[in-house]
Amino acid sequence: xxxxVIIGAGNVATHLFKAFxxxxxxxxxxxxxxxxxxxxxxxxEVEIIDNLSLLKDADIYIIAVxxxxxxELSEQLPFENRLVVHTSGSVSIYDIDKKQKRGVFxxxxxxxxxxxxxxxxxxxxxxxIGGGEHYNLLKNLALSIGSPTKKVNSDQRRVLHLAAVFVxxxxxxxxxxxxxxxxxxxxEFDLLKPxxxxxxxxxxxxSPYMAQTGPAKRHDKKTIKKxxxxxxxxxxxxIYELLTSSIQQTHGRKKL
Amino acid sequence: xxxxVIIGAGNVATHLFKAFxxxxxxxxxxxxxxxxxxxxxxxxEVEIIDNLSLLKDADIYIIAVxxxxxxELSEQLPFENRLVVHTSGSVSIYDIDKKQKRGVFxxxxxxxxxxxxxxxxxxxxxxxIGGGEHYNLLKNLALSIGSPTKKVNSDQRRVLHLAAVFVxxxxxxxxxxxxxxxxxxxxEFDLLKPxxxxxxxxxxxxSPYMAQTGPAKRHDKKTIKKxxxxxxxxxxxxIYELLTSSIQQTHGRKKL
Ligand SMILES: NC(=O)c1ccc[n+]([C@@H]2O[C@H](COP(=O)([O-])OP(=O)(O)OC[C@H]3O[C@@H](n4cnc5c(N)ncnc54)[C@H](OP(=O)(O)O)[C@@H]3O)[C@@H](O)[C@H]2O)c1
Ligand SMILES: NC(=O)c1ccc[n+]([C@@H]2O[C@H](COP(=O)([O-])OP(=O)(O)OC[C@H]3O[C@@H](n4cnc5c(N)ncnc54)[C@H](OP(=O)(O)O)[C@@H]3O)[C@@H](O)[C@H]2O)c1
Numbered sequence: 001x002x003x004x005v006i007i008g009a010g011n012v013a014t015h016l017f018k019a020f021x022x023x024x025x026x027x028x029x030x031x032x033x034x035x036x037x038x039x040x041x042x043x044x045e046v047e048i049i050d051n052l053s054l055l056k057d058a059d060i061y062i063i064a065v066x067x068x069x070x071x072e073l074s075e076q077l078p079f080e081n082r083l084v085v086h087t088s089g090s091v092s093i094y095d096i097d098k099k100q101k102r103g104v105f106x107x108x109x110x111x112x113x114x115x116x117x118x119x120x121x122x123x124x125x126x127x128x129i130g131g132g133e134h135y136n137l138l139k140n141l142a143l144s145i146g147s148p149t150k151k152v153n154s155d156q157r158r159v160l161h162l163a164a165v166f167v168x169x170x171x172x173x174x175x176x177x178x179x180x181x182x183x184x185x186x187x188e189f190d191l192l193k194p195x196x197x198x199x200x201x202x203x204x205x206x207s208p209y210m211a212q213t214g215p216a217k218r219h220d221k222k223t224i225k226k227x228x229x230x231x232x233x234x235x236x237x238x239i240y241e242l243l244t245s246s247i248q249q250t251h252g253r254k255k256l
Numbered sequence: 257x258x259x260x261v262i263i264g265a266g267n268v269a270t271h272l273f274k275a276f277x278x279x280x281x282x283x284x285x286x287x288x289x290x291x292x293x294x295x296x297x298x299x300x301e302v303e304i305i306d307n308l309s310l311l312k313d314a315d316i317y318i319i320a321v322x323x324x325x326x327x328e329l330s331e332q333l334p335f336e337n338r339l340v341v342h343t344s345g346s347v348s349i350y351d352i353d354k355k356q357k358r359g360v361f362x363x364x365x366x367x368x369x370x371x372x373x374x375x376x377x378x379x380x381x382x383x384x385i386g387g388g389e390h391y392n393l394l395k396n397l398a399l400s401i402g403s404p405t406k407k408v409n410s411d412q413r414r415v416l417h418l419a420a421v422f423v424x425x426x427x428x429x430x431x432x433x434x435x436x437x438x439x440x441x442x443x444e445f446d447l448l449k450p451x452x453x454x455x456x457x458x459x460x461x462x463s464p465y466m467a468q469t470g471p472a473k474r475h476d477k478k479t480i481k482k483x484x485x486x487x488x489x490x491x492x493x494x495i496y497e498l499l500t501s502s503i504q505q506t507h508g509r510k511k512l
Contacts, residue, residue, distance in 0.1 A: 067479070090479055108447050110454055110469060121450040156443040162483050163434035167448050168455045169470035170499040171427050176464035176506055178419035187412040191364050192423050193460050194377040198366055199424045200456035204449050208432035213366060214425035223323070223346055227418050235502055242498055243426040246491055250432055 002026050002141050005058040007073065008065035009033035011111040012087050016064060019119050019145040021045060026144050029058045053078050059137060060085060062105060063096070071095040083134050089161030093127055093154060103128040105138055106157055107147070110168055119145040125152045125160060177236055184232075209250065216247035258282050258397050261314040263329065264321035265289035267367040268343050272320060275375050275401040277301060282400050285314045309334050315393060316341060318361060319352070327351040339390050345417030349383055349410060359384045361394055362413055363403070366424055375401040381408045381416060433492055440488075465506065472503035 002025060006013050009031070020026045028046050033039050036050045049055070055077065061084045063070055070086045074097040077084065084096050085103035096102040104127040111117060124142040126149055128134040135151065142149045152160065175196060179189045202211045215223040224244060231237045260276060262269050262284060269289075276282045284302050289295050292306045305311070311333065317340045319326055326342045330353040333340065340352050341359035352358040360383040367373060380398040382405055384390045391407065398405045408416065431452060435445045458467045471479040480500060487493045 067476075090482070109451055110458070112458070112467075112469075115458070121454065123447045123450060125447065150444065150447055152443065155441050156438075158486060159437055159441040160443050160447060162486055163437045163443075163445075163448055164451055165470055165472075165483065165496075166430045166437070167434040167452050169468065169472060169503065170495070171430050171452075171455055172459070172464050172468050173472075173499050173503050173506070174422045174427050174430070175459050176468070177502070178423040179464050181415055181419045181422070182412075185411050185415040187408065187416050187419075188406065189419075191379045191381070191406055191416060192419055194379060195365055195420055196423050196427075196456045196459060198377065199427055200452050202366070202368070202371070203428070203431050203452060208428050208435050211368075212425065212428050212432070213368075214421055216421075216425060216429075226346070227421065230414065230418055235498070235505060239426070239498055239502060240421075242491070242495055243429050246433070246495060247425065247429050249491060250429070 002060065002137065002144065003029050003058040004060045004062055004141070005030045005032065005055060007032045007061060007063045009035075009038040010064060010066070011113055012107065013062075013064035014113065015111050015117050016062065016087075016107075016145075017042065017046070019117075023144040026141065029056055030054075052076050055079070059083065060141060061100075062087065067091050071097075074100065083137065085138065089125075089157060089164065093129065101129075101134055103134055103138055104157065105141070106152075106161075108160060108164060119147045123148045123150055125150050125157055127152055127154065127157055174239075177239065180233070181231075181236070212247060212251065214247075216244040217251050219248065219253070258316065258393065258400065259285050259314045260316045260318055260397070261286045261288065261311060263288045263317060263319045265291070265294040266320065266322070267369055268363065269318075269320035270369065271367050271373050272318065272343075272363075272401075273298070273302070275373075279400045282397065285312055286310075308332050311335070315339065316397060317356075318343065323347050327353075330356065339393065341394065345381075345413060345420065349385065357385075357390055359390055359394055360413065361397070362408075362417075364416060364420060375403045379404045379406055381406050381413055383408055383410065383413055430495075433495065436489070437487075437492070468503065468507065470503075472500040473507050475504065475509070 006017055020028050030047045030049055031039050032049050039048045063073055064087045065073055067088050070091050080099040082100055084100040085105040087105055089106050093102050093104050106125040107122045108125055109122040124147045126138045139149050178192050182189045262273055276284050286303045286305055287295050288305050295304045319329055320343045321329055323344050326347050336355040338356055340356040341361040343361055345362050349358050349360050362381040363378045364381055365378040380403045382394045395405050434448050438445050
């Protein structure tokens with residue numbers, strides 16, 4: 001049995017609480033938030049607290065609060081030498097107060113409050129300092145909620161977080177631009193949804209390199225020119241040009 | 257029963273042939289390609305030809321060849337006043353020779369030779385000139401293979417094709433950059449695959465506007481600066497800056 005305390009009540013903390021509660025080999029001893037309102041509805045399932053001095057023993061303390069608050073919160077913990085982890089992709093493991101055993105339990109996924117999350121689709125990147133014991137404990141925690149795990153170092157975690165910005169935030173902005181462009185002519189964004197899904201599915205099997213198609217890769221100058229002319233928004237034009245050039249960089253110039 | 261002739265033997269033609277063959281209310285009378293080798297393996301299922309003068313009667317002739325070859329091929333058809341459509345997102349309906357009844361049957365999806373395609377996930381955009389009769393025939397053809405349909409005009413079709421470049425080709429290039437960045441530190445691109453899928457799934461229900469998260473939207477200057485520093489490739493930096501600025505354009509400046 002692995003005992004945990006959850007600190008914070010945002011997207012990640014809430015999804016973790018639900019997953020831990022369902023797992024047979026995990027007990028959530030306490031759930032802390034600075035503001036009890038957010039977790040009040042769980043009070044029959046778990047002890048909820050808003051005072052760090054009430055914290056009890058546990059195998060793992062998980063700090064799932066905003067990146068900026070992690071260091072300060074970890075300093076305030078009223079004990080030492082226990083395993084304390086944060087869940088951030090970008091915050092240093094050394095931001096956790098050095099009187100604790102430090103670790104990172106970074107779920108590489110995008111969480112929103114309402115959407116259900118199957119943790120089989122949440123690879124957990126684990127970073128610890130030294131000893132394999134903490135690594136194994138965190139790995140078992142992840143496995144108990146069905147998550148695949150990966151041991152990473154700080155550079156690898158940072159780079160995964162950066163790549164996540166490209167494939168999640170930036171990709172989502174391309175969807176947004178698709179939305180703007182279609183609506184400008186009274187066409188329906190909905191028609192693009194199956195294509196969006198298929199594009200994401202394709203790279204589950206094929207490398208993005210192999211999956212690429214379209215006018216940029218074909219160096220189809222006529223279509224590229226026509227499409228640039230079609231775009232009215234200057235920034236959309238810039239994005240079109242830059243990503244076209246990036247694709248051509250990746251796939252090489254076609255000899256004419 | 258709707259009778260069709262397929263012209264061309266690429267990705268689209270092949271997927272259409274398979275879907276039409278399975279549909280009860282469609283017969284494929286003939287399959288033309290300039291080069292019989294590509295369709296030789298289907299000769300027991302359908303009459304294959306490489307000579308346009310052998311073309312027989314059919315309700316619909318579908319020209320699914322490279323964009324540049326559509327006009328020329330349609331000119332060579334040895335008949336007139338029949339319903340001839342192409343399958344391109346960007347080619348004008350008027351590229352089809354004017355002695356025919358012209359139409360467009362544009363499947364808004366990305367096809368590859370090997371991957372199976374369920375036509376329920378292929379919205380077909382239909383464009384015709386004048387008469388509702390041809391529109392209805394093309395609509396029934398699409399419905400017979402399980403595809404949703406949408407009546408579009410030329411501007412809407414062009415804009416859908418342009419948006420498709422953003423959500424398919426450009427998105428795929430962001431996946432590619434994610435691949436490059438992770439591998440540069442010996443991290444695994446595979447870890448990003450569930451996130452890629454979830455990002456695409458999110459906008460099936462939520463608008464891309466609502467689905468946005470991350471440092472750009474939060475105007476998290478510290479993280480943005482750190483991540484820009486992390487990027488070694490000049491073009492990746494430019495893409496990071498441009499898409500960050502695009503997100504901030506969409507979501508407005510945060511008051512400090
Ligand atoms: N969201 C994701 O998709 C995702 C994915 C992977 C990793 N992460 C990481 O997981 C962590 C939490 O992210 P999240 O999305 O769950 O955040 P969130 O939904 O914004 O929630 C933030 C939580 O932090 C608490 N908090 C903020 N400032 C605090 C302070 N000074 N002292 C105490 N508590 C404070 C908030 O308390 P109140 O309820 O009182 O406001 C809230 O419970 C972050 O490190 C993030 O980088 C997030
Ligand atoms: N691929 C997609 O995801 C997709 C999606 C929507 C719409 N479309 C549109 O569908 C059409 C076909 O695309 P595709 O991807 O199927 O193409 P493709 O796989 O590249 O195949 C092109 C076909 O056109 C034939 N062809 C090329 N030049 C020709 C010429 N001068 N005379 C006669 N035949 C010629 C080729 O014949 P050979 O076999 O002899 O080379 C081949 O059968 C295009 O208009 C495209 O814009 C494609």
